[in-house]
Amino acid sequence: MTKKRVTKIDPKEKLSPYLDHQSNRQKKKTKAKTKVSASLSQLRNERKSALLKRLGLLVGISLFAILVLGYYISPLANVKSVQIEGETDLPVKDVVTATGIKASDKVVDYLFNKQVVNNKLSQKYSEIKNVNFRVKHFNNLVIKIDEYHTKGYIKTNKGYRKILSHGKLGSQYIPWSKVSSDKPVFVGYNHEISLKETLNLFNSLPSDFQDQIKLLSGNTRRKSQVIFLMKDGNVVIGNVSTLKSKLKYYNKIKTKVGKNTLIDLEVGAFSRPLTPNEKRAYGIT
Incomplete structure (x- = not known):
């Protein structure tokens, strides 16, 4: 009678895949629990930090408000x-x-x-x-x-008043010592309307020509006439309506004449020396 061969089986070997699988699952669960625990802990810390920041901000604002209110009600x-x-x-x-x-x-x-x-x-x-x-x-x-910027000055019986850039006169009367030599003086303007017309004309003139004007006289023969005493001692006569367009002739004439000359641009464009009476009238010595 032949004996049956018996094969020995190691139980651990058969159970090893199962045990390894169980072990890996257990490790994963442990690792997952650790991650979840760490995430919850981090979340709690973040929430705590945010809460402290908000609390600090509220406290800071409250203290600032108290300080401001305290300052406001104090002497x-x-x-x-x-x-x-x-x-x-x-x-x-x-x-x-x-x-x-x-x-x-x-x-x-x-x-x-x-x-x-x-x-x-x-x-x-x-x-x-x-x-x-x-x-x-x-x-x-x-x-x-x-x-407002000062465009010039107007002479009155009480003194000088500023002519301001928005067209109004200054509220104060100032002495001659406070009148700027860089700004023109308007004399002989007893009516506000004529002053306004001349001022509008003056503002429309080129700035380089404005800078040469020393005095504007309202003592004219006609309402449409304007008289400028220039800083170089010459006198320019023109018409309110046409002077601006005729200034191109002024520079040409000016280069050919000397001081104390009358440059007439009212009707045509010519020049002549000022008479002694005219010099006295315009205060030219």
Whole structure:
């Protein structure tokens, strides 16, 4: 009788794939749990950090608001002094009075509501174009005045007044010592209409010709006539309607004549020496 051959089987070998699979699954589960745990921990930290930032921002804003409110209701926010800045001939004390600013007023109110003061001053003083405010040392209010450009001056019985770039006359009478030699003087203009017409003509002229004019005389024979005393001592006569178009002849004539010459551009275009009486009349010596 033949004996059957018995093959030995190692149970571990048969179970090894299963055990390895189970082991890998267990490792993956452990790894996944670790990742989830790490993600949750990171998320909690991020949320905590964001919460702290928002809390810090709210605290900062609250503290700032408390400081601002505390400053506003304290005497430190009251106007202590008012200072005027800018090149102006206006009386400083009168300007400050015209603003209506009181010592009990708050400095901050004027920083955000300058238009009220601007309107008050521009209505009283035609020279003022705009005003701006700034604060110095907590409660010292500084008003910066921006004035209209001065085109010239008009002579009156009380003194000289500025002719401003927007066509109005200055509110103040100034002495001859404050009249700029760079600007022309309008004399003999008793009617505002004739002054306005001449001023419109003057503004339409080339700037290089404007700079040569020393005086504009309203003492003319005709309403349409204009008389310019030039800085070189010559006198130019023209017509309100045609002078601008005839200036091309002025430069040609000017190069051929000397000082104290009358250059007439009213009808034609010619020149002649000024008479002694004309020199005295125009103040030419």
